[in-house]
Amino acid sequence: MRVRYYPDDDGVALVAANKGGDGATVRDDFGVILEFAGEGSEDITRMDVLRVSRFLPLSAERGYDAETDTLTLGFKPNSDERYRVVDNGDFVSYRQWFDDGSEWDVVAVDLRQASVHLAKVIASQPPAPDLAKDRAAVEQGGKSKLRPLE
Amino acid sequence: MSRLCGADSRPILPATITANGITRRLTAHARDRATEEVTAESIKYVLENWIIRGICEDSAGSITTTYWGIVPGQNRFMRVAVSLDDERIVTAHSDGKVARRLNQEGRLWFESRCRHLEVRDAR
Numbered sequence: 001m002r003v004r005y006y007p008d009d010d011g012v013a014l015v016a017a018n019k020g021g022d023g024a025t026v027r028d029d030f031g032v033i034l035e036f037a038g039e040g041s042e043d044i045t046r047m048d049v050l051r052v053s054r055f056l057p058l059s060a061e062r063g064y065d066a067e068t069d070t071l072t073l074g075f076k077p078n079s080d081e082r083y084r085v086v087d088n089g090d091f092v093s094y095r096q097w098f099d100d101g102s103e104w105d106v107v108a109v110d111l112r113q114a115s116v117h118l119a120k121v122i123a124s125q126p127p128a129p130d131l132a133k134d135r136a137a138v139e140q141g142g143k144s145k146l147r148p149l150e
Numbered sequence: 151m152s153r154l155c156g157a158d159s160r161p162i163l164p165a166t167i168t169a170n171g172i173t174r175r176l177t178a179h180a181r182d183r184a185t186e187e188v189t190a191e192s193i194k195y196v197l198e199n200w201i202i203r204g205i206c207e208d209s210a211g212s213i214t215t216t217y218w219g220i221v222p223g224q225n226r227f228m229r230v231a232v233s234l235d236d237e238r239i240v241t242a243h244s245d246g247k248v249a250r251r252l253n254q255e256g257r258l259w260f261e262s263r264c265r266h267l268e269v270r271d272a273r
Contacts, residue, residue, distance in 0.1 A: 004182060011179040022226065023244040028209040033243050048179065050241065101254030102247055
């Protein structure tokens, strides 16, 4: 997988193959843009994520499963809903049926090896403040290094 | 020239595209989305000859002025998203779902996501 990171745009492109033909976005997230292997194919060959920092740091609240190193973008269907899973490489897409013309629409994508593919992006993020260290410093008479909320 | 080449010989789109007299800057991400179908000419065509246009918002909080159109010789819609200040082309990509959504009675998908929706007849 080739990864292209655009820090000024807060975007990343994950390119598995340069065979892109048809495209789409995740149903309720226009910032996740998909390219498929060809006309009528459901295999994702490229995924671009805009505003990628919203998924960082990787955490359960942001759709990350640390046990499997998988990040979910979008909303997976409930088990009682009608859906299909398309598994190809490190992309697993969840397609749900909609009668609004969308038919089998991609509602979510799992990105496997998320921490590996997003390593460049993760490395560029500012480090999270060490709250415990800051509190200890204040308790010992020092100054907080945190900025107050405005 | 429709496509330039970056340092590693990958095709890239130009830094700006002028359509209908408005020059808009492309984000680095958008410049890197060049394909056989996504070219400076096709983006310009969609911005000038759109079939659907609206201010569209998704549940993830992204809001753009979005243009969808069909470039002659291509058999599917292309989506071009422009920042609300009308200065930047945020992204451009083919969008294979649009035709069926447009043909659906009530155009529910668009109506539920886009304000100031305008639809023209395909030329």
